[in-house]
Amino acid sequence: MPTRKGEATKARIVEAAADLLISGNDVNLDDVIGLTGTSKGQIFHYFPHGKDELRRAAAERHLSRVAEADAPAEPLTSWPAWERWIDRIVELHSQQTIHDACEIAALAGRALDNDTFTRNLVARMYERWIDNLCEQLSAMQSAGLVRSDAPVPALASAFVAALQGGAIMDRATGSHQHLTNALHQALALLHAYEGSFDT
Known part of the structure; x- marks a missing residue:
């Protein structure tokens, strides 16, 4: 079962990836690592299928932020x-x-x-x-x-x-x-x- 700290880390990773998307950039794992202070191992722990899975989570977060804002x-x-x-x-x-x-x-x-x-x-x-x-x-x-x-x-x-x-x-x-x-x-x-x- 995910811990509160683990959920916070995962959320931080998704937020950073969403920020990259709305800035016109693709989701680059090295960029996400740099923005969040996490490791590649942590990213693959939460997103075992790698970049594509994270990118989709970021897209979903992007859309939810649009809905919240407007x-x-x-x-x-x-x-x-x-x-x-x-x-x-x-x-x-x-x-x-x-x-x-x-x-x-x-x-x-x-x-x-x-x-x-x-x-x-x-x-x-x-x-x-x-x-x-x-x-x-x-x-x-x-x-x-x-x-x-x-x-x-x-x-x-x-x-x-x-x-x-x-x-x-x-x-x-x-x-x-x-x-x-x-x-x-x-x-x-x-x-x-x-x-x-x-x-």
């Missing part, structure tokens, strides 16, 4: 809640410099990965984001805040695409405007389906 702090069941969620994402993103690793922008690179396992992980991440936003929008429909004819899956997809695409463009240009513009335009599209009353 999860709404409150249910998105009112217009002010959507505004606050967008403001929070933009604020977190604006705190990053051009030299910082960007979790969201790095996700696109993983979607193009040659490893089918990693691509499938990213696909499930996108699907989870869209499903979550669909639930929030359906709740707004039930409350009469969004019209019943609103294309909920398409609207949810538009928000995820705005988040991903805006983050990549900001990262490439060193701007903080593309993500802001994309998310606010997605919200404007949602407002086009606003219900007949607000609460």
